[in-house]
Amino acid sequence: MSALLRSLWRYRGFVLGSVKREFQARYLDSLLGAGWAVLNPLAMIIVYTVIFSQVMQSRLPGVANAFGYSIFLCAGVLTWGLFSEIVSRSTTVFIEHANLIKKLNFPRICLPAIVLVSALLNFAIIFALFTGFLLISGNFPGAIFLALLPVLATVVALGVGLGVALGVLNVFFRDVGQFVGVLLQFWFWFTPIVYPLSILPDWARTWVMLNPMTGLIGACQAVLVAGASPDWPYLAPVAGGALVVCLLALVLFRRRAGEMVDEL
Template sequence: MNPKVTIIRSQNKSLGEGIHEFWEYRELMYMLMLRRITVRYKQTVIGVAWVLIQPLVAMTIFSIIFGNLVKIPSDGVPYPIFVYSALVLWGLFSEGVSRSGSSLLMEAQLITKVYFPRLIIPLAAVGSSWIDFVVSLFLLLPLTFIYGMRPTWGLLLIPPVMLMTMVLATGVGTILASLNARYRDFQYIIPFLIQIWLYASPVVYSVQIVPKHFLFWYYLNPMAGCLDVFRFAVTGQTTFNWLGFGWSSVCAIAIFTIGAWIFRTVESGFADYI
């Protein structure tokens, strides 16, 4: 039996060849995801509780400032639930972008020594963030019961919104990872970008306060539609715009496509830059 030989050469592969190659290395992506999850919680004092403490603290601060002092409208939902439901989904997005944006630098030794589709690295980084989202979601649902809310059919919307958020995080993360590999300044820009994006998204306020004539442009921010629908999914009381979510989804897919194209264009030089 002839041994399998992998020839590394610079070439533009077709979409079918790229998908086939990616499928061949799928187990590597699973292992990278598992390793990231294990390392994150290994040798920690309170482990997964960190996932709950961060959004709870943010919820408390936002509720005091924006809910009690500023009194921002919350669509008839208690403000703590209003803001915490958004923070749960936002945590999935921000963690995915942060991890994928710095993923190439963290896997520098692997990139310079072993051949595999480099896109696996940011995908594994985003994939490892879903565990935090699930843990936070298990706290959010009991909180809705405490405030007198009951499950509705809207819970069925959680998986597609989660998927679209991860698609967006992957698209943004691959762009930042590509830039971060060449220009190290971007590792400092990533936290700043996430913070600015937080206040540009309906986390502490409702989309309902945005002027109607501005909504088309506002939904160019893909997180606007995702947060809007997710808040309805877990509370069953807020309103959301189907067209807005559809437009945000189109923008998220476009960002993912652009990010994947940029990444594949410059990945041949990653080993040299890193």
């Protein structure tokens, strides 16, 4: 693992340069340029706020705040968006860059790193706007906001681990890429993102609680909606599992990285 980290550090210029080119390519030919990186998430936040807090008058059980459900929904969707972007893009990153892998000699781990940095950049832009909304609307939770850092770190670790493992498997078994798209759709609705866990019947709640994203997204929602501390004892096994997934993914990557060129 230390060798992979050293490789990433040596090629940090390549990683950051690739992220910059990707960001520029996405907005270069548009009139507003990088402004779309702000306008798209801003529009999402406004729509969720207007529709769910004003038009539909949605309420969460035990939450009197008119913006409660909007914040609940944004917290879940943004956190899930970070996770799903890392997983889905990492799954196809080696195949999408097959020509680069064949022509250039560079650490292959740089490709998932590019995906990770790009996903974090997108998330940072969106979450900064969301934080601004919380401040303006008077719903900022205070110092407990910092509790999101270890929660989001666990989300990233789980996403990277799954993404790298699936990305390697997708090189050898191309059905994996198609399967992941379907899996993420089911996984989204199996996670309390648009509905609170409390409304589920007991038998369904038991199954949904086995989903690692349930606790992670629930922790973000608890912090941002109620200003409550995450349930750390419940999250500890999830964090441990995310670390194990990362380690297993790196082992799989190191064993199969040399064979990927022949399969691409």
